[in-house]
Amino acid sequence: MIQTSGLVKLYGMHAALRGVTLEVPPGQILTILGHNGSGKTTLVRLLATLARPTAGRGRIGGHDLIDGRDEVRRLVALVGHSTHLYDDLTPRENLAFWETLAGRRADADQIDAALARVGLDGQADTRVRALSSGLRRRVALARAMLREPRVLLLDEAFSGLDQDSTKRLEDYLHAFKAGGGAAVVVTHSLGRALAIADRVAVLAGGRIAAEATRASLTEEALQRLYLSATDAGA
């Protein structure tokens, strides 16, 4: 579902990614760990087609990241640092807007269902400005759910979430995976990685410094892997 080969991203003189090659088949979750500045967010932006790679290629669902941008965007949903929400609109209005932009007719019932699924049916008509950051993240998640994506990209999506929100996100991830979707989850938390991953990769210095299957890792093993990879690559 997701395949990249030697992705490089340069910002002027700074090389954020120096050749990333990875593969995520359908029904699998790849967690990416790494220090701040290791290139995690850049990688997510490239996969989401928010930025163009300087070199290297990538394909999502068979569509090229550069040539098949629009098709990739139809398949992918991104839940990241930024919520992409209009503070002065309500969750319902936000979802209706983004649904229309996604090329679909905004269906009131579907929107209600998505909001209920993330536990926001009570606040569906409160302006986003008045919601806590955890609740705002839930709206962003509801938007992703509505898209029924085949590929999910999460960038630190769990940070700052309360227990209820975390549980809902985890539940959604499991349902998503069971439905045959592929996900890339970027996180700095080893515990989170262990909880949800099928495979774990460590990004350091713009490259994948280490990779392993979840099944093969205990907590200590992952810690050792992480430390050695970030020391070597940084």
Added chain:
Amino acid sequence: MSPFLRTAWAVFWKDLLVERRAKEGANALGFFAILLLFLFYFALGPDSDRIRAALPGLFWLAFILAGVLGLGRAFALERENDCLDGLILAPADKGAIYLGKLAGTTALMLAMEVIFVTATGIFYNLDIWAAVPRLLLVALAGTIGFAAVGTLFAAMTAHLRAREVLLPVLLLPLAVPVLLAAVKLTDLALAGEGWGPAWPWWQLLLGFDVVFLVAGLLTFEFVLEA
């Protein structure tokens, strides 16, 4: 309605909603218009005849100054929460987003223009009411042309620190034909002249509108995705 039009309408409607609800409010542009009226008086008065003679030019100076501000707002509202990224990620036709933004800015500017002209009529005790239909047409055509080019550069400068300065610096020279034609047509409308002398200027203005609307529709996606 085609997805293209639905997207454009959604962007337009969303901009108006946000504008109406935001704390800063579109009121600010209206107040700015009236403030400009006073500034012009202080700068050019107290002899009202000087102002009356310069009225068409003053109208469009005010519209353009306020227009630059309005254009800035159109993309400032997309900066919070990185909604600009959201627009890029949407599989929608970027030209539709351009159209929606253009429509929103035009509507905002037109509202401000109506306020300004009305205030001018009141404060200078001018009988301009007969000319209002024609004035509205000129305002519409001129504003659309200005906003057609302006939306492109507002999107470009949205990312930059020097955006407040760079937008007018890039936009205003390009918009000079609009200024010339619109002032001329406003002058003719206020003077109650026939359509004859106005015709070449209408051609110029409408030609400008068409050329840059098409150019904008075609190039906006490059600007957005850059």
Added chain:
Amino acid sequence: MHRILGGLAAVLLAIGLWLGLGVAPRDAVQGNVQRIMYVHVPAILTGYVAIGLVLVASVAYLWTRRAAWDRVAAAGGELAVCFVGLTLATGSIWGKPTWGTWWTWDARLTSTALLFVIYLGYLLLRSVVEDPERAATYAAVLGIIGALDVPIIHFSVEWWRTLHQPATMLKPQAPSMDPVMLQALLVNVAAFLATFSYLVMRRCRLLTLRAETLARVIGSF
């Protein structure tokens, strides 16, 4: 290739200078000041060619995304500013003894001044945007919009002016121009175009070398 072009440009410039200053007859009405035309007219023509080059390169860049086209556009933009600036300066120098003033708001000068400002803005935009790819894209869009506006600006300013006073311009009287003058003018036009082409090539070469060096520095990871 560029050496031949450079040599040709130098030769043509020399001949043009000699023809314009020496061989061509003194203008009956304006005197020697009129000789500025031999620089002023080729300068604006070259300026238009530069603007056209920026347009073509901008479209090509957006179409192909190849950095080489961006470099051509950058070189063209710089030279556009130079040649249009030269046009304004020579126009101004001609104006002082002729009209007694450094500047008049006649249609030609005014629209040329606008062009100068627009392409100065083009260079400003390039310098202000940090990300090179983004700068290239933005510049390309401006390069297209600017070129589209050139004829519109020209007509609008001209119509606007002719309502106020008859256009008085520094312009060769076309068919009735003295054949020697015409010849001198054409040689200078050719000289300027050759110089322009030479400068574009050298500037592009410089920009390409810089890009290659940068790539090698970064590529060593």
